[in-house]
Amino acid sequence: xxTTTELTNWQSVHDEVLRRIHTxxxxxxxxxxxxxxxxxxxxxxxxxxxxALRELAAEGFLDRRRKAGTRVATHPVRRARLDIPVIxxxxxxxxxxxxxxxxxxxxxxxxxxxxxxLGVTSDSDMLHITSLHLADGKPYMFEERWVSVAATPEIVxxxxxxxxxxxxxxLHAPYTKGDISFSAVLxxxxxxxxxxxxxxxxxxxxxxxxxxxxxxITSARLVFxxxxxxxxxx
Amino acid sequence: xxTTTELTNWQSVHDEVLRRIHTxxxxxxxxxxxxxxxxxxxxxxxxxxxxALRELAAEGFLDRRRKAGTRVATHPVRRARLDIPVIxxxxxxxxxxxxxxxxxxxxxxxxxxxxxxLGVTSDSDMLHITSLHLADGKPYMFEERWVSVAATPEIVxxxxxxxxxxxxxxLHAPYTKGDISFSAVLxxxxxxxxxxxxxxxxxxxxxxxxxxxxxxITSARLVFxxxxxxxxxx
DNA sequence: CAGTGGTCTAGACCACCAG
DNA sequence: TGGTGGTCTAGACCACTGC
Numbered sequence: 001x002x003t004t005t006e007l008t009n010w011q012s013v014h015d016e017v018l019r020r021i022h023t024x025x026x027x028x029x030x031x032x033x034x035x036x037x038x039x040x041x042x043x044x045x046x047x048x049x050x051x052a053l054r055e056l057a058a059e060g061f062l063d064r065r066r067k068a069g070t071r072v073a074t075h076p077v078r079r080a081r082l083d084i085p086v087i088x089x090x091x092x093x094x095x096x097x098x099x100x101x102x103x104x105x106x107x108x109x110x111x112x113x114x115x116x117x118l119g120v121t122s123d124s125d126m127l128h129i130t131s132l133h134l135a136d137g138k139p140y141m142f143e144e145r146w147v148s149v150a151a152t153p154e155i156v157x158x159x160x161x162x163x164x165x166x167x168x169x170x171l172h173a174p175y176t177k178g179d180i181s182f183s184a185v186l187x188x189x190x191x192x193x194x195x196x197x198x199x200x201x202x203x204x205x206x207x208x209x210x211x212x213x214x215x216x217i218t219s220a221r222l223v224f225x226x227x228x229x230x231x232x233x234x
Numbered sequence: 235x236x237t238t239t240e241l242t243n244w245q246s247v248h249d250e251v252l253r254r255i256h257t258x259x260x261x262x263x264x265x266x267x268x269x270x271x272x273x274x275x276x277x278x279x280x281x282x283x284x285x286a287l288r289e290l291a292a293e294g295f296l297d298r299r300r301k302a303g304t305r306v307a308t309h310p311v312r313r314a315r316l317d318i319p320v321i322x323x324x325x326x327x328x329x330x331x332x333x334x335x336x337x338x339x340x341x342x343x344x345x346x347x348x349x350x351x352l353g354v355t356s357d358s359d360m361l362h363i364t365s366l367h368l369a370d371g372k373p374y375m376f377e378e379r380w381v382s383v384a385a386t387p388e389i390v391x392x393x394x395x396x397x398x399x400x401x402x403x404x405l406h407a408p409y410t411k412g413d414i415s416f417s418a419v420l421x422x423x424x425x426x427x428x429x430x431x432x433x434x435x436x437x438x439x440x441x442x443x444x445x446x447x448x449x450x451i452t453s454a455r456l457v458f459x460x461x462x463x464x465x466x467x468x
Numbered sequence: 469c470a471g472t473g474g475t476c477t478a479g480a481c482c483a484c485c486a487g
Numbered sequence: 488t489g490g491t492g493g494t495c496t497a498g499a500c501c502a503c504t505g506c
Contacts, residue, residue, distance in 0.1 A: 080316040176468025184418030184436040202418040202436035234412025
């Protein structure tokens with residue numbers, strides 16, 4: 001099957017290749033034509049084909065190796081792109097009103113599990129912050145966070161009742177490495193009270209830790225109100 | 235500050251720009267030099283700079299607009315890449331033994347909520363499948379799935395006791411659109427029994443629906459055993 | 469309208485790795 | 488060790504959009 005019209009931009013090449021995969025003209029495991037051949041067939045430069053195939057490989061549809069050529073992925077590892085915005089933007093993006101309350105801010109040494117997470121000593125100087133994020137006045141997410149004062153000294157001067165620690169850190173403490181995990185937990189008595197729900201409700205939990213180089217910056221535990229769903233397209 | 239050595243490949247340009255962002259030489263909101271200028275400063279072609287900046291924009295570190303130039307993102311939307319492999323590979327990848335049991339496979343018309351999800355009529359011909367995935371012999375995930383027979387007729391001939399519906403679909407039914415959501419639920423009595431746990435345990439739930447064009451293919455509900463954590467790097 | 473990023477091209481050399 | 492993808496270059500034109 002040859003194309004009658006020329007595909008001279010990488011997006012149309014991308015789409016055409018995807019079409020051939022979807023129609024099973026090229027099946028999982030099949031080797032597809034080399035870049036030079038495809039470029040010739042489609043009537044464009046090799047660089048254009050390269051761009052298209054590179055994107056498809058990044059999306060998980062193709063496996064590419066030098067010398068071995070390009071093959072249709074046998075197990076298309078689906079890559080869901082989770083956009084993780086600042087909470088405020090997540091809420092405002094849905095057209096709801098965002099409010100925020102600082103519940104606690106104290107300077108103290110961290111408990112053992114935080115030390116383990118961040119790789120800091122148990123006598124380090126840290127800020128312990130808990131806060132509640134609300135959407136249209138209703139509890140949305142309860143945040144408990146530890147911030148290393150050594151790593152980001154300026155945070156002790158920040159007015160965390162005006163701007164959430166989350167948001168302050170995004171603006172002032174870039175990180176080089178981060179880690180995030182998602183799970184389900186039962187609401188503790190305290191969490192239930194704060195989120196104005198009942199004990200033993202199933203809650204969605206996000207745990208996040210970030211480092212700058214080898215220095216642990218912050219570790220946060222985000223517990224969402226019942227009914228929360230994280231959602232994305234494939 | 236100028237570089238003494240020339241950065242002639244896009245990765246080093248990428249890293250250098252990222253360094254300037256991290257060191258706050260370029261702060262959130264700042265406009266950074268235009269491609270031509272950067273290319274000149276670093277001693278490489280504009281295409282190389284373009285490639286580096288394009289990747290950084292895709293990673294969420296930069297905002298780029300024609301005519302307006304390139305700025306450091308004020309709210310670096312963090313993009314976590316969730317790799318969603320076939321369950322079997324997820325388990326085997328951790329060095330555990332994967333087993334799989336087909337619990338039910340029946341051909342019948344779908345309940346209303348599935349119709350709504352997939353956009354099919356309530357009298358459509360569908361396959362209803364439930365199965366259990368185990369890691370090292372322990373229940374790992376309980377899967378309940380509806381598959382449109384109209385969209386993928388070949389599935390009725392597949393031996394779903396040997397290969398999971400999940401995996402069969404990946405190989406034989408490419409999709410063009412997909413949707414995935416994550417949440418926390420309480421174990422129902424049935425789910426608790428199957429996962430060999432207790433009622434009212436908090437469970438991690440993934441709901442996934444896929445389409446080919448406008449045709450709904452399959453809708454699945456994946457309930458994970460207690461303690462499951464989905465995990466990724468930022 | 470003019471400046472900036474977005475893309476294409478033709479050609480070249482390099483790096484990796486399967487045979 | 489040769490074939491394939493990975494990348495760089497210089498130059499060109501285009502598309503969007505702020506002024």
